[in-house]
Amino acid sequence: xxxxxxxxxxxxxxxxxxxxxxxxxxxxxxxxxxxxxxxxxxxxxxxxxxxxxxxxxxxxxxxxxxxxxxxxxxxxxxxxxxxxxxxxxxxxxxxxxxxxxxxxxxxxxxxxxxxxxxxxxxxxxxxxxxxxxxxxxxxxxxxxxxxxxxxxxxxxxxxxxxxxxxxxxxxxxxxxxxxx
Numbered sequence: 798x799x800x801x802x803x804x805x806x807x808x809x810x811x812x813x814x815x816x817x818x819x820x821x822x823x824x825x826x827x828x829x830x831x832x833x834x835x836x837x838x839x840x841x842x843x844x845x846x847x848x849x850x851x852x853x854x855x856x857x858x859x860x861x862x863x864x865x866x867x868x869x870x871x872x873x874x875x876x877x878x879x880x881x882x883x884x885x886x887x888x889x890x891x892x893x894x895x896x897x898x899x900x901x902x903x904x905x906x907x908x909x910x911x912x913x914x915x916x917x918x919x920x921x922x923x924x925x926x927x928x929x930x931x932x933x934x935x936x937x938x939x940x941x942x943x944x945x946x947x948x949x950x951x952x953x954x955x956x957x958x959x960x961x962x963x964x965x966x967x968x969x970x971x972x973x974x975x976x977x
Contacts, residue, residue, distance in 0.1 A: 800974040801922050802967055803904075803932045803945065806955030812931040815955055816902050818964035819929050820852075823898060823971060829853075831892025832899040832921070832928075833884060835860050835908070846874060847907065849881050851888040852900060858884050861907050869910045881911035889917030898927040898971055905933035909940045922947065927971045 804812050813834075820830045831853045838846040838859070846862030858880030861868075865875035892899050899921050908914045921928055922944070932952075933941050945952065951970070953963055 800925060801928045801930070801947065801950040802970060803930055803950050803952040804955060804963070804967070805932050805934050805945075805952060807934050810934075810955040811960045812955050813902055815953075815960065815963045815967070816900060816929055816931050819967045819971070820900050822964060822968045826972075828897040829895065830898060830900050831888070831896025832901050833888050833914075834900060834902040838862065849884045849908070851884050851891070853888070853891055853895060856884060856888075871907045871910075874907065876907050876910045878910050881908060882913040885911060885913040885917045889921055893921060893924055893926060896926065897975070898929065901928065901930035903931035903933065904941055904944055906936060906941070915940055918944065922949070927974045929967060929971060 804815050806812050824830060833849055833851060835847045835849050837844045838848060845864070847860040848857045849860040850857040859865075859877045860881055861871060861874035861876045863873050865877060868875040868877055901918060904918060932944060936942060937945065944950070953959070953967065955963060
């Protein structure tokens with residue numbers, strides 16, 4: 798039975814909302830989440846970047862920003878590889894020790910520039926702790942493709958028809974994998 802659950806869908810389909818709702822539902826039952834999430838950074842109503850946040854500690858760094866002068870370019874953003882490495886190097890091991898399930902929002906082209914992120918994702922996917930991860934919709938190559946092609950993942954696509962049902966489905970699925 799898979800214990801790694803991927804949430805995918807086109808941009809702005811509601812992947813993050815689905816993942817956050819699953820986290821909220823499981824935490825309301827007393828389960829502890831660990832991992833990382835990547836909220837937007839907005840200035841004057843415009844998205845200018847992303848943070849990467851350790852779910853257990855709240856520690857955060859800039860993941861990518863339009864005003865960065867260095868780092869790999871993904872679209873209009875430059876990735877802060879050292880910042881991602883700093884968060885992921887401790888967030889994933891800490892989550893495996895202290896959390897009941899892991900959340901990763903999101904496995905996408907920006908994050909995979911970090912070796913610590915890639916190593917951490919591989920490690921948590923190989924563990925028995927359930928993982929709920931948003932994954933980039935279009936990517937099929939490289940590390941994102943590798944994650945999607947694993948035998949131990951089940952993928953859920955967010956659409957207008959599935960968006961409202963998916964949190965409950967994923968909550969039930971994660972709980973079943975914990976009990977097996």
